[in-house]
Amino acid sequence: MTKIAIIIGSTRPGRNGEAVARWVHDIATKRQDAEFELVDLKDFGLPPLDEVMPAAMGQYSHPHTRAWAETIDSFDGYVFVTPEYNHSTSGALKNAIDFLYAEWNNKAAGFVSYGSAGGTRAVEHLRLVMGELQVADVRAQVALSLFTDFEHFSVLNPAAHQEDTVTAMLDQVVAWGEALQPLRR
Numbered sequence: 555m556t557k558i559a560i561i562i563g564s565t566r567p568g569r570n571g572e573a574v575a576r577w578v579h580d581i582a583t584k585r586q587d588a589e590f591e592l593v594d595l596k597d598f599g600l601p602p603l604d605e606v607m608p609a610a611m612g613q614y615s616h617p618h619t620r621a622w623a624e625t626i627d628s629f630d631g632y633v634f635v636t637p638e639y640n641h642s643t644s645g646a647l648k649n650a651i652d653f654l655y656a657e658w659n660n661k662a663a664g665f666v667s668y669g670s671a672g673g674t675r676a677v678e679h680l681r682l683v684m685g686e687l688q689v690a691d692v693r694a695q696v697a698l699s700l701f702t703d704f705e706h707f708s709v710l711n712p713a714a715h716q717e718d719t720v721t722a723m724l725d726q727v728v729a730w731g732e733a734l735q736p737l738r739r
């Protein structure tokens with residue numbers, strides 16, 4: 555069965571990201587075509603990148619890197635749930651991405667972003683990063699506005715159409731995650 559990780563891309567106390575990721579997970583688990591798992595960056599306690607060798611060498615020296623690598627390696631695709639910080643993704647998510655290389659290769663990815671402009675600028679940056687990691691990022695994306703999909707900028711209450719947007723994004727991530735399987739063998 556195709557396995558997709560829903561990655562919580564913010565680690566801040568009081569983060570909106572966790573509620574967003576849980577909402578996506580609730581929608582995803584109604585599906586029968588793949589398994590979906592929440593992956594919380596907070597659980598991995600990754601420090602600022604502290605590996606001597608570049609990730610592409612695959613020589614991980616720290617237990618925290620190996621634990622993160624094992625988790626990411628076990629999935630066929632990812633949904634990155636990202637905030638927008640200063641017109642980009644979070645430092646925590648970029649750092650976690652930078653720790654690994656081969657584990658990301660030939661996988662699929664979709665994005666759920668949130669911010670005052672839907673977090674779309676964070677996703678544009680992430681799409682450039684995905685290219686370097688040989689991740690196939692799908693077109694459909696979910697952009698939640700802090701003004702219309704949250705109450706008081708902090709309580710998630712997505713507009714009715716957003717569930718369909720999540721479904722469209724997941725359709726593409728599952729399809730591409732499966733289609734790329736021959737390259738991962």
Ligand SMILES: Cc1cc2nc3c(=O)[nH]c(=O)nc-3n(C[C@H](O)[C@H](O)[C@H](O)COP(=O)(O)O)c2cc1C
Pocket residue numbers: 564565566568569570571572637638639640641642668669670671672673
């Ligand atoms: C350091 C920082 C920078 C931010 N920069 C932006 C920004 O450039 N554009 C934007 O729309 N929102 C920005 N915001 C608002 C966040 O998108 C919003 O607070 C969101 O809830 C943050 O995600 P989190 O709650 O999961 O940490 C910023 C927030 C923080 C903490």
